[in-house]
Amino acid sequence: MDRFVILSGCSGGGKSTLLEALKRRGHHVVEEPGRRIVIEELEGDGSALPWVDAPAFARRAIAMSLADREEAAKISGTVFFDRGLIDAASALEHLMGKPALTTLGRLHRYNRHVFLTPPWPEIYVGDHERRHDFSAAVAEYERLGLAYPALGYEVHVLPKVGVEERADFVLSVLGHG
Incomplete structure (x- = not known):
């Protein structure tokens, strides 16, 4: 759907911060499925966690997406997604080798415009929900950097600048600014 815009890329690269900036500007946003799943699973003693059962986590992310x-x-209007279906399907395919x-x-x-946050070690931080290291985040970024163009998307790597400048960049590419 043309009004659904994906923010993807390297874990810890500033997607959620950018999503918040777009929300403050009045745009509709959808938070990352992975974070929501991890929070739910940790609160309920679930096992669909990327470090426990990664395929179950990816399948759950597909369903949530x-x-x-x-x-x-x-x-109505543009909706910005912090990750989404393609990220989850790419993860499942990587894990299981099945063409999801x-x-x-x-x-x-x-x-058709997809925005990727590049690896940015200076801002990368692990936390209770993000337990993988920076090298795993970079490997994911590289997979997604191939997956989106293979599906016909035009990839825009976000510049390593402040969040407001990133928001301006996204909106400009989309013709909203």
Whole structure:
């Protein structure tokens, strides 16, 4: 859907901060499925965690991303997603070797412009929900950097600048600024 815009890229690269800036500017946003799943699983003694059962985590992220799209379809205007279906399908395909990405990626489209946060070690921080190291984040970024163009998306690597400048960049590319 053309009004659904993906912010993806390197874990710890500033996606959530950018999403907050876009929200402050009045745009609709959808928070990252992975973080929401980790919080739910930790609160309920679940095992669909990336460091416990990564395939179950990826499958749950796919389901949540599909539900997020359904909810976002009820909203008018541009909706910015912190990650989404393609990220989750790419992870599942990487883990299981099953071609989830191509099928899901072609059935459920987003705006052709995708914004990737590059690896940025100076701002990368692990926490209770982000337990992987920087090298795993970079490997994920590299996979996504191949996945999105393979599905026909135009990738824009976000500059390593302040969050307001990043928001201006995104909105300018989309013709909103």
